[in-house]
Amino acid sequence: MFALMQSTRTQSLHLCIDPPTGLKAVIAIHSEQRGPAMGGCRYLAYPDDESAMVDAIRLAQGMSYKAALAGLPLGGGKAVIIRNPHVENRAALFEAFGRFVDSLEGRYITAIDSGTSTLDMDCIAQTTQHVTSTTASGDPSPYSAMGVFAGIRATSMARLGSDNLEGLRVAVQGLGNVGYALAEQLHAAGAELLVSDHDPGRVQLAMEQFNAHPIATDALISTPCDIFAPCGLGSILTGQSVMQLRCAAVAGSANNQLTNLQVADQLENRGILYAPDYIINSGGLIYVALKHQGEELPSITAHLARIPSRLTEVFAHAQAEKRSPARVAQTLAERLLYS
The missing domain is CATH 3.40.50.10860 (Leucine Dehydrogenase, chain A, domain 1)
Incomplete structure (x- = not known):
């Protein structure tokens, strides 16, 4: 350890x-x-x-x-x-x-x-003040989803040349609080949804509300789509699973999507654009952090609106340096932490 x-x-x-x-x-x-x-x-x-x-x-x-x-x-x-x-x-x-x-x-x-x-x-909160996202401060999930949705548009622009999601096939893996809220926003934008979740009730609800197509959990990663959006638990992208992907980009809310940075290089070699998870899914942290500091909603949403530009900056560096966006993002983060 x-x-x-x-x-x-x-x-x-x-x-x-x-x-x-x-x-x-x-x-x-x-x-x-x-x-x-x-x-x-x-x-x-x-x-x-x-x-x-x-x-x-x-x-x-x-x-x-x-x-x-x-x-x-x-x-x-x-x-x-x-x-x-x-x-x-x-x-x-x-x-x-x-x-x-x-x-x-x-x-x-x-x-x-x-x-x-x-x-x-x-x-x-009964035994410490060092806590946020209580019922009084609110659930950050909608704000996580809001940031991911904006990040998907930025990823689509970088990889597909347009941020118009109408008609795009997006595979959403995981319909928890964030994944379901993201699916709702994608549906409203006209995207065609492919969904999977271990809870069949969540899948059924997405079918009824968003006209989503249900796909078996173990089959979703290999289903052809424009954007694959992992929104469950981490470590979904392994050396083996990356070879099954049939998409143009990966952009989702899950933390620690990559098992290691070599997997990011595999994605790059396959021409699949990767939106670094700790940039695209930062909306939840932004919400709880600023709420904990007493900021009002307009200030929070203004901060959330910067997520697409951060992604675009990372994509531009990655293209110029011929490196994976994951490696570029890590370099930028460590420079801020350790310089």
């Missing part, structure tokens, strides 16, 4: 157990160079404890890059609560997690993420 922390330049890793509630949690703080570390709290089952720690570390690194490239005065952090199938009192568990967050004395600010809700954040 120390080797992974060293290779990712992760600052610290914190572990907590609370036997009365069954809490087993990890908080990874990647960087406090630009300010306190902010990042969501995941509540998921993991095959083992090491997998949970690795997930937290890699996600925290992405949050540092995301905050830096979004111009936010924040570092990157991430929390993982290892989900137990038998939890007697969910509220008590999240209150215990809040005490864990509070023990870090403001070095880490938590937020909603996969498996958690605004109600969970309300429970955390």
Whole structure:
């Protein structure tokens, strides 16, 4: 684990157990160079404890890059609560997690993420002030989707020569809060939607509301489309899966889409434009960060509107340097973090 922390330049890793509630949690703080570390709290089952720690570390690194490239005065952090199938009192568990967050004395600010809700954040807020995306501050998912939608238009312009999405085939993998909101915006823009999700009810709803075409989860990645939009969990793009892609670009909301940077090079070699995840999906972080600082909605939406120009800048550098946008984005982020 120390080797992974060293290779990712992760600052610290914190572990907590609370036997009365069954809490087993990890908080990874990647960087406090630009300010306190902010990042969501995941509540998921993991095959083992090491997998949970690795997930937290890699996600925290992405949050540092995301905050830096979004111009936010924040570092990157991430929390993982290892989900137990038998939890007697969910509220008590999240209150215990809040005490864990509070023990870090403001070095880490938590937020909603996969498996958690605004109600969970309300429970955390009972025991710490270092939390956002409560019911009072609002769910950031619509703002994540808004940023991704704008990023898809910028990606379409860079790869296909137009930001008009009417008639474009977009494959949305994952119809959670962000994926579904994105599908709604794409449908309104006239895109043809191909969708998959492990929840058949979400797929059925997308079929009814957006005239979406259902595709089996394991088949979506190889289905011909213009843009593939991963909106589920990470590590979807592997050396093997990239060879199955039949699209012009990849642009979605999932974190850590690439298993490694060599996969980004494969995409580049295949002529598939990749929108770096921690740029295109930064809308949620922008919303919770600025909301936590007391900013009003017009200021937040103005900041969100900068996502397409950041992507366009990265695409231009990548084309000029004949490098993957993922490598260009990482270089820019690390320059902001470490120079």
